[in-house]
Amino acid sequence: MIDMKGKVAVVFGLANKRSIAYSIAQKLAEAGATLVLGYQLERLQREAEQLLEDLGQTGTGRAFACDVAHDEQIDALFAQVEQSFGKIDVLVHSVAFAPADEIKNDFLLTSRDGFRIAHDVSVYSLIALARAAAPLMSDGGSILTLTYYGSDKVFPNYNVMGVAKAALEATVRYLAASLGPRKIRVNAISAGPIKTLAARGIGDFSKILDAVTSRAPLHRNVEQNEVGNTALFLSSPLASGITGEVTFVDCGFNITGI
Numbered sequence: 001m002i003d004m005k006g007k008v009a010v011v012f013g014l015a016n017k018r019s020i021a022y023s024i025a026q027k028l029a030e031a032g033a034t035l036v037l038g039y040q041l042e043r044l045q046r047e048a049e050q051l052l053e054d055l056g057q058t059g060t061g062r063a064f065a066c067d068v069a070h071d072e073q074i075d076a077l078f079a080q081v082e083q084s085f086g087k088i089d090v091l092v093h094s095v096a097f098a099p100a101d102e103i104k105n106d107f108l109l110t111s112r113d114g115f116r117i118a119h120d121v122s123v124y125s126l127i128a129l130a131r132a133a134a135p136l137m138s139d140g141g142s143i144l145t146l147t148y149y150g151s152d153k154v155f156p157n158y159n160v161m162g163v164a165k166a167a168l169e170a171t172v173r174y175l176a177a178s179l180g181p182r183k184i185r186v187n188a189i190s191a192g193p194i195k196t197l198a199a200r201g202i203g204d205f206s207k208i209l210d211a212v213t214s215r216a217p218l219h220r221n222v223e224q225n226e227v228g229n230t231a232l233f234l235s236s237p238l239a240s241g242i243t244g245e246v247t248f249v250d251c252g253f254n255i256t257g258i
């Protein structure tokens with residue numbers, strides 16, 4: 001059993017119970033960690049408090065509104081965390097966004113603004129959050145982000161998100177080098193396709209799920225809790241020698257040739 005008692009984990013990207021971040025938060029909480037949730041919109045406060053309760057964190061954990069595209073909201077969240085807990089052990093970045101048109105239209109039509117927004121919200125935010133969290137990771141720490149195989153191979157419609165995930169994976173390596181001397185590890189989990197809010201309304205998503213079932217070595221799709229288990233491992237001292245890596249949790253799909 002991995003013991004995370006006394007550890008503080010700050011988790012971004014928890015929209016609802018189907019979010020990959022929910023499973024990660026659940027595994028961290030079950031292992032004894034105290035949770036801080038960063039949720040996107042002020043008006044979702046009630047939902048966030050409910051999620052904290054569902055995670056057994058009422059009176060222990062906290063939830064704060066924080067749009068990761070705004071530096072002042074990031075600063076405010078980490079000031080609150082410093083005041084309430086004094087330190088951070090784990091940071092989870094499970095956030096991605098591209099304007100709807102960009103993951104629907106031909107890649108050639110990617111707009112300057114769509115490119116900028118996708119990279120700002122899905123990539124730069126990891127750098128901003130890491131910089132804000134690092135001073136509070138006084139005992140070292142573990143930073144995790146979520147990526148997708150569309151960073152490497154072309155999937156229809158993934159488009160500018162694929163380019164952003166390639167940049168995110170490179171960001172993981174550069175952050176790992178920058179933060180290594182402070183004993184802060186930085187890693188990504190490359191999850192297989194999962195039906196979450198972020199997958200809703202994506203044309204042909206069931207085709208993508210079916211391709212995994214037929215071609216992946218395990219002949220099934222991955223579940224949120226499998227990503228959560230890997231996140232708990234990478235957050236824990238069991239992974240003390242792992243940094244700058246992309247770990248696939250995809251039932252083996254990425255190794256297949258046909």
Ligand code: NAD
Pocket residue numbers: 012013014015016018019020021039040066067068069093094095096097121146147148190191192193194195196197198199
């Ligand atoms: P989700 O919709 O539950 O999570 C995405 C989160 O990003 C939401 O909580 C949303 O509020 C948050 N977000 C978007 N813009 C934000 C902003 N400006 N400020 C703060 N938060 C913002 O979907 P998910 O599938 O759990 O996605 C989480 C991560 O996992 C993403 O990085 C996604 O790319 C990655 N991922 C998903 C899959 C999949 O198939 N679902 C596969 C591999 C990787």
Ligand code: 0WE
Pocket residue numbers: 096097098099100103147148155156157158161192193194197198199200202208
């Ligand atoms: O990273 C993602 C999706 C992230 C995402 C989703 C949306 C939907 C709503 C980013 N921006 C938006 N913008 C919106 O307006 N995934 C890994 C899930 C995903 O998305 C795909 C996939 C997979 C898998 C799109 C096309 C093909 C495969």
